[in-house]
Amino acid sequence: MEFHLDADKKISKFNYEVEDVNEPNLYREIFPYSEVPKVKFDGDSVVMDLPNDIYITDTTFRDGQQSMTPFKEHQIVDIFKYLNKLDNNSGIIKQTEFFTYTSRDIKAIEKCLSLGYKFPEITTWIRANLDELEIIKKLGIKETGILMSCSDYHIFKKFKSTRKEIFNKYVAVAAKALEYGIVPRVHLEDITRADFFGFVIPLVNKLMEMSKQAKIQIKIRACDTLGLGVSYPQATLPRSIPRIIAGLRKYGNVPADALEWHGHNDFYHVVPGAESAWLYGCSSVNTTLFGIGERTGNCPLEAMVMEYAQIKGNTKNMNLKVITEIAHYFSNVMGYEIPARTPFVGSDFNLTRAGIHADGMLKDEEIYNIFDTSKILERPILIAVNEYSGLAGIAAWINTYFKLKNEDKISKKDERIAQLKKWVDAEYESGRNSAISNKEFELVVKSVFQELICVEGSYAG
Template structure:
């Protein structure tokens, strides 16, 4: 152990920042760090590991199907670079073997193991090239959970990493609770020791910075330990960790999962860890689909990624896994681009770009819609028909079309009777076919 931690008699718990009886504090030092976006950035997935612990466990067949969906979504781009699995149950091992048999380049299959050398045998027997290893970094964990000194904890972690390298396995070191850890007193020495092991073995060593309680802050000028820019910058420039070996794993406890992951990319980390729809411990992880959108905005493209596959994955989650995606979830919820304001509906009818920031129909297979309720006018009904039935050019219904009056009257009658809920999609489809379209169209512009 070339670099020793700063040993302390009492754990450093940052009680001025984390007074347990109050909401945590953000302390500012106004230090502005330079942005440093790597040429290559990517996404990793932990749906099968961290994600599924928060919902009904998937069987082997379901995991294999979702792996296929991730492959189709990535579509050879390499943006969704890896996904990780448990190896402890026969169900998980069966799923891993079936996924490996697919022979896909992306996402690559990795694993997660406990911090003991016996588990490396399992990783090696299955032919997996990389595994995650838990390395708790804060004194909350070192002193209060492991009952060790910093020196003892660091030695244990390095022994385990060395065991991985002895077996020719890439260790992905999960720096648990990094946003409450003594960065220069423990995190940097541990990372520097790991980089020494990497240089000696000529095998890559990765560091996953785990924001276990979602306490990371993406603002500029924030003090450690909560500053994401300072953590990523510090790992790269004070600990000598290359960008390609820096990964962020965030949770959404303080609504910061996406912004903290983006800050990782902006300040020098190459990889962010995610789950489909943000499933995960407590309030969840960073949503994979959100980071694809962030990637697109930072890099100006999404290479070959096929975003329309997300719609298929949504349907699989809801029908096969019985998982309800909140309807207003950005980009994936059923109502994420459904407007309820009449004036917005009129704007959409005139020019979709007025109230839709990109062509969600073309990119996501989800055209913008309007909700039909007691406040909906003729414009809303006309737009709903054109969007829902994918009517183009001359087929489009104009708001001056007198047939719309009949539909509007039927809707008004419902609310005069005391109805309070929106008119459902099924009701609208039936009324529009009957009174406007004469059963000429079904959903997605397919003739009945």
């Protein structure tokens, strides 16, 4: 059943029952498997409904950590401190979630709890298993994610079960969490391949009914497990993120502040997908630092900080410079190699190699820089020196690297710039095919510009 703008006329009942089908609904017309998945459109749409308050949540210690060598206990604590410092008591980076499967994880949770931070709030993640729920109860955690796979791919193929049996299992675990006074955050895994009205909405309706009775708000995390969600409101279910969010709000009766989106980047849709979740009624989007995660990764936390800034027109009192500090920590302490062209954190994200761009930056860096990266991220612009740099490129490199301003700036007409260009040209004419590193060129520049010998160079990666 597809979601339409005029759904009230086409769908008369609001108390949906689980359709306990004999054969799984695998949406083969959309997911043929032997071909690239299809996006279907029906000409209808849904209305944008941006909540007043939107948030970012984090799963670096859970989903993110699955893609890397397990973090050391002290690294988890350090990163948690950085997240708190980045949030800076704004409350925008609302929560972070942890595994509870090893003694290392539990010790890290205990140390992070002892810090007494309000943000991000510490939550956990478990499977729909009563034994795992007991661990959360003993730890005294107030909220936990509970994995509740909702597509027939999982129900029939992975669990070898039926919709009704899985429905009853999920309800029982959620009921026990409520009994313990723990807020269940239901993770609807693989929602972008699930039967929305045949299973998802009946389950969510039941959970919201239980929530009302217990006076504890159950949260719903819609999980795009394979990155199949698209941001188009005119696309049909199960792939349209706007329709999933609008449908959970309208037919699942889920309040905006109890709704969260979790995406993956398999089809390059993870950031616009998360943004569309916000725009169509979801208060929180789930992320990891630098988008680390299984396969192609999760939604990058730093990307959604920037999306928040653009949508809301402010960052409250978040400290965006900490993004650069975290990048340094991952690179220098944890040995994680951030791809050079990664926006906001890669070594080349605000570096230019093109001579014509360098000439523009020499006149005014605003011409080719996305914003004041030095002020906002403590990342001054960088100019790479190579065989294509020219006089303007070399002068721009000196001015940016040594942070020269106003009358201190070096002009491309300075005779010493021509001298440096001769050195660069000679390097490449003699067969050099490697880049000139910033440290190497710094020494060459200081041998020509004596007044810069005592001037400290900028961060250059």
